[in-house]
């Protein structure tokens with residue numbers, strides 16, 4: 066279809082694409098958000114719906130998104146424009162790219178603030194501030210962080226700078242190097258913490274909370290949150306994975322690669338839950354504590370365990386790194402577009418995107434303190450941004466992507482680009498993308514928003 070190469074470079078191997086896409090997928094969504102929304106939505110039944118959304122909707126849409134990126138080999142906006150032209154359908158389909166760019170800015174703005182919490186916690190943990198703290202003290206320490214707009218602004222600024230520094234260098238030079246070391250380290254540390262959680266009295270209770278299904282706890286809002294989270298955690302619906310797909314070598318099978326990324330992402334989320342909930346129950350904490358859950362619970366554990374200062378500091382460093390490799394993919398689509406279309410240098414584009422995200426992030430910071438009673442439909446600025454992006458814009462983007470690939474593109478082109486090798490697998494995926502994913506998303510969105 067379009068060019069064989071991207072002007073931004075290509076991943077040097079299939080493995081590097083897997084690492085980069087996993088780096089994008091695995092982030093705050095898995096370690097911070099998944100546990101707290103599971104806690105808020107009652108546990109097991111929510112987890113089951115989330116897993117169904119991943120398998121039936123997330124993975125098929127992810128294949129579609131990578132496929133579009135690789136076929137277009139440009140930023141999502143220009144990729145969609147080029148493919149729409151090539152397939153002789155309306156250029157309005159480029160709207161997928163434009164809406165994605167909007168979602169990217171909005172998510173980046175609050176993502177950076179939350180990642181800033183993790184940075185703050187690296188230093189708190191390393192200083193020994195959590196040694197022997199009770200759950201209540203840990204909760205108070207977290208509240209005092211939220212009450213300080215300047216501290217939040219400081220860490221938000223540091224994180225945004227780090228993100229844009231990598232985006233400015235380009236994916237090959239910046240990103241590939243870092244994730245090759247950091248992702249494996251994160252997996253090792255999660256395994257260590259899981260082993261610790263297993264020794265706690267509350268492990269069984271935590272396990273049951275995650276895996277025993279009580280459907281009476283499930284509301285229609287829970288279902289939309291589960292679907293939204295499937296998109297958020299896999300970085301879908303806004304072009305991040307499309308942008309990364311644009312740098313994927315041509316001879317790689319998309320299906321297998323995507324399955325691997327999805328499996329790793331899901332594994333990290335479940336392990337994070339298996340670490341956090343035993344700590345919650347062992348210490349008599351509330352699973353429904355909300356966005357502070359991770360930051361209120363883990364310090365209690367680090368304060369008790371041997372070498373807690375070392376493990377704790379390392380853990381928050383890795384959370385920050387996981388967030389870093391995700392936020393880079395939030396910035397990449399827009400920066401790539403500015404380079405292609407406005408002829409801007411990468412550095413200048415990254416500075417502008419970073420500044421806009423940084424300014425928007427101030428709204429999130431203030432929503433935890435000075436503006437905590439400023440609400441829209443009963444939600445704070447942060448809650449509104451989170452709900453609007455994850456639960457509406459990303460699923461809507463995913464719906465449009467599924468319809469475009471399933472209905473608007475010529476099937477032969479789709480088949481050639483997917484390079485699945487096995488016609489049966491291709492057909493299963495194609496039917497899912499054509500029927501199951503769009504109908505599922507439309508149904509959940511309609512019911513959830515009604």
Ligand code: PFF
Pocket residue numbers: 089090091092093094095172296297298299300301303304305306391392394395
């Ligand atoms: N997938 C990331 C996470 O789970 O933390 C968040 C994210 C990154 C969402 C990139 C969307 C995106 F485009």
